[in-house]
Amino acid sequence: MESMVCYVCGKENLSKNEIGLTKKLFDKNTKHFYCLNCLAEYLEVDTEFLLEKIKEFKTQGCTLF
Amino acid sequence: MIYADNAATTKISDSVLEKMLPFLQEQYGNPSSQYSFGIKAKRAIEQARQQVAEAIGAEPSEIVFTSGGSESNSWVLSSVSNGHVITSSIEHKSVLNTCHLLERKGIDVTYLPVDSKGRVSLDSIKEAIRPDTKLVSIMLANNEIGTIQPIAEIGEYLRRRNILFHTDAVQAVGHIPVNVKELGVDFLTASSHKFYGAKGTGILYKRNGVSLPPMIFGGGQEHKARAGTENVAGIVAAGYAIIESVTEMTTMAEKLSALVRATINGIRAEIPNIIINGDENNRLPGIINIVFDGVTGESLMHLLDLKGICVSTSSACTSGRDEPSHVLMALGLTEQQAKSAIRISYGRYNNIDEVETIVTNICYAYNKILAAKS
Numbered sequence: 001m002e003s004m005v006c007y008v009c010g011k012e013n014l015s016k017n018e019i020g021l022t023k024k025l026f027d028k029n030t031k032h033f034y035c036l037n038c039l040a041e042y043l044e045v046d047t048e049f050l051l052e053k054i055k056e057f058k059t060q061g062c063t064l065f
Numbered sequence: 066m067i068y069a070d071n072a073a074t075t076k077i078s079d080s081v082l083e084k085m086l087p088f089l090q091e092q093y094g095n096p097s098s099q100y101s102f103g104i105k106a107k108r109a110i111e112q113a114r115q116q117v118a119e120a121i122g123a124e125p126s127e128i129v130f131t132s133g134g135s136e137s138n139s140w141v142l143s144s145v146s147n148g149h150v151i152t153s154s155i156e157h158k159s160v161l162n163t164c165h166l167l168e169r170k171g172i173d174v175t176y177l178p179v180d181s182k183g184r185v186s187l188d189s190i191k192e193a194i195r196p197d198t199k200l201v202s203i204m205l206a207n208n209e210i211g212t213i214q215p216i217a218e219i220g221e222y223l224r225r226r227n228i229l230f231h232t233d234a235v236q237a238v239g240h241i242p243v244n245v246k247e248l249g250v251d252f253l254t255a256s257s258h259k260f261y262g263a264k265g266t267g268i269l270y271k272r273n274g275v276s277l278p279p280m281i282f283g284g285g286q287e288h289k290a291r292a293g294t295e296n297v298a299g300i301v302a303a304g305y306a307i308i309e310s311v312t313e314m315t316t317m318a319e320k321l322s323a324l325v326r327a328t329i330n331g332i333r334a335e336i337p338n339i340i341i342n343g344d345e346n347n348r349l350p351g352i353i354n355i356v357f358d359g360v361t362g363e364s365l366m367h368l369l370d371l372k373g374i375c376v377s378t379s380s381a382c383t384s385g386r387d388e389p390s391h392v393l394m395a396l397g398l399t400e401q402q403a404k405s406a407i408r409i410s411y412g413r414y415n416n417i418d419e420v421e422t423i424v425t426n427i428c429y430a431y432n433k434i435l436a437a438k439s
Contacts, residue, residue, distance in 0.1 A: 022437075024363075024364075024367060025364055025367050025368060025434075025437075026364055026434050026437045026438055027360070027361060027364060027434070027438050028361075028387075030437070030438050031438070032437060034437075042433070043368065043371060043433065049371070053367075053370075
């Protein structure tokens with residue numbers, strides 16, 4: 001799998017969850033990816049909240065995660 | 066939380082909940098039992114049947130309680146054993162998937178197109194009718210775009226030709242005036258949780274004199290039409306909920322239309338290129354379906370969810386499939402447009418302050434998504 005870098009802070013090797021969440025929230029074909037912390041800051045929510053959303057998406061059977 | 070997905074389900078009304086609760090505890094008798102405790106439950110069901118019948122202009126003997134709208138739809142459609150069926154391309158999946166089952170059994174099904182506003186034309190029905198047409202099933206109001214179909218006009222035509230007519234009125238009953246005699250239908254489907262009743266209770270109107278073989282076999286419940294111990298509490302809720310909804314219908318329609326107008330105006334002021342799907346002059350009062358250029362409906366829905374706002378999109382990817390809505394595609398939208406739509410559906414408990422919050426957050430989410438992608 002291609003290694004992704006956070007568009008904001010430059011964190012390398014974004015996890016599958018971080019890549020999946022960026023795609024899920026913005027666009028499947030997005031070119032820019034975000035680490036969990038930068039995504040939470042950008043969307044003005046807690047990282048815990050985003051982790052909970054990832055669990056929900058997995059429960060739904062979303063294949064992005 | 067702001068709940069703006071009332072076309073998916075509604076919150077049960079406090080007074081309706083109060084009426085149904087005793088039938089889960091103190092009055093839990095089986096309506097088929099012959100002693101007083103059971104007969105009280107039976108009486109409650111018959112009262113609900115009377116309430117539902119009154120609300121839609123039917124006779125109590127024409128009302129059958131089911132488990133939900135999907136059962137009612139499946140029951141009517143699957144009763145066709147030969148010949149030809151006509152339906153529209155924008156029906157609920159419970160109609161369309163039952164039609165697909167009929168096709169596998171060798172029955173011909175015609176799926177009528179709709180115009181860009183989602184309307185089925187009487188002319189298209191006239192053209193599709195064949196000597197062996199057994200049933201026509203057209204929904205009264207669409208669940209995604211709210212467009213209301215010319216059911217009375219179609220019903221009058223079909224009655225003269227002795228062709229059975231079913232309408233899926235799940236989104237309409239309790240929200241706009243519905244009278245089965247004026248509509249000229251032989252079957253009508255409704256669902257209690259769409260009008261502030263409880264989930265798990267459907268309604269099937271079956272015109273007296275029309276035959277419908279049972280789909281579920283067992284005891285003689287529901288006047289021998291549908292076997293199975295009745296969902297007494299849910300049925301009681303349906304009766305009270307429909308009366309409440311019909312009583313407040315006019316004022317509610319005005320309120321919801323105002324909320325819809327405020328939403329459209331508010332979003333348009335910030336995002337001028339939105340497209341409103343459906344028939345602006347002939348749709349359910351609380352539903353709006355909006356296309357946002359450049360973002361997916363799924364993204365918008367999720368970002369709104371992060372802010373505690375519930376709206377829906379019919380193109381959400383849940384298990385790897387992200388098919389565009391069959392309804393929006395039938396209107397002539399491109400796949401990209403169909404995937405860029407969200408549905409907001411207001412109900413009894415929404416107010417103008419919530420609309421302002423929704424508008425603000427939609428514009429916020431839209432700009433965030435565009436900026437994140439660019």
